[in-house]
Amino acid sequence: MIRRAALPPETLVPGVAFLVVLVTFLCTPLITGKALTTFDVYNTLQGLAQLGLLTLGLGVTMIAGEFDLSVAGTYVIGGMLAVRTGQSSAILGVVIAVLAGAAIGAVQGGLIARLRIPSLPVTLATYIALLGLASAMSGGLSVTYTNTAATLWIDRKIADIFTVPSLVAVVGFVIAAAIFGGTRLGREIRAIGGDRRASRVAGVRVERTLVGLFTISGTLPALGGALFSYAYASANPDPGLQPLILATVGCLVGGVSLAGGRGLPAGLLVGALAVALLGQIDAMTAIPDYYTDLLYAALLGVIVAVDAPGLRRGLERLRARTLTTRGSDRRPERVIDK
Helix, strand or coil: CCCCCCCCHHHHHHHHHHHHHHHHHHCCHHHHCCCCCHHHHHHHHHHHHHHHHHHHHHHHHHHCCCCCCCHHHHHHHHHHHHHHHCCCCHHHHHHHHHHHHHHHHHHHHHHHHHHCCCHHHHHHHHHHHHHHHHHHHHCCCCEECCCHHHHHHHCCCECCCECHHHHHHHHHHHHHHHHHHHCHHHHHHHHHHHCHHHHHHCCCCHHHHHHHHHHHHHHHHHHHHHHHHHHCCEECCCCCCHHHHHHHHHHHHCCCCCCCCCCCHHHHHHHHHHHHHHHHHHHHHCCCHHHHHHHHHHHHHHHHHHHCHHHHHHHHHHHHHHHHHHHHHCCCCCCCCC
């Protein structure tokens, strides 16, 4: 008997988690008494615009077995630089923010790859330093973006559900999916996360790839922070830990393993959408914040259950027994000629 291969965790986890969240979202009219509209989809995609590039930047480093805590700081400093330098030219502000994010990521990646030191303490130090720098640039206060024309252009509706930041986030995931699925780089990133020593033996340029990944993980959050600050016409020097926590949840929901070597951009997109949907459910039902935290915890519980090796083995044994029982029931009886 040929057994069908089970879905890999990087596909199963985001699929199950998103299905749970989507069903919850579709059932919210039972609580609110109001039908779902395109505005609810629009707000969900606005949540994706806020966290999408942050999740993607963090996720690609996690797939390679690293963890870039500084993405939240780069997100903040990108928004602050864009607002500070883009008052007269929005494009100039975005370019400066992106270049700064890329430089921060490249320096971090160089230190981590060349010196072979853990990414966690390096990126934590960078995160703290960037928050301090953003506060110093703004005096600890939010900075207003006065270019109203740029804000209106960036925040305008496209096809009634998208905005420029949400479209940029979706395009970022599509490009990442194309790279992972159609080039050798995607396989090398996953190999680095799975077994770094074996990757070096196989000829993978581990150090150069890590520098490139951290450059990407600096560029994407900086771009997302710049666009988000333009859309909300202000830059906040200290958004707290929530963006980093939600991005991490999005990565885990997206099927990325903390151990590295597993994950896909498509899964990261699904994870970010699931987090955005939960945020919209919170807004629609007006539930207290601690209930939202419980929802995120429950979602992570679903992920742990689905991704647990022991549970998967138990389900496989149960399936094998079921198939064996069915096969024995269908076995024809021997006819004895008298």
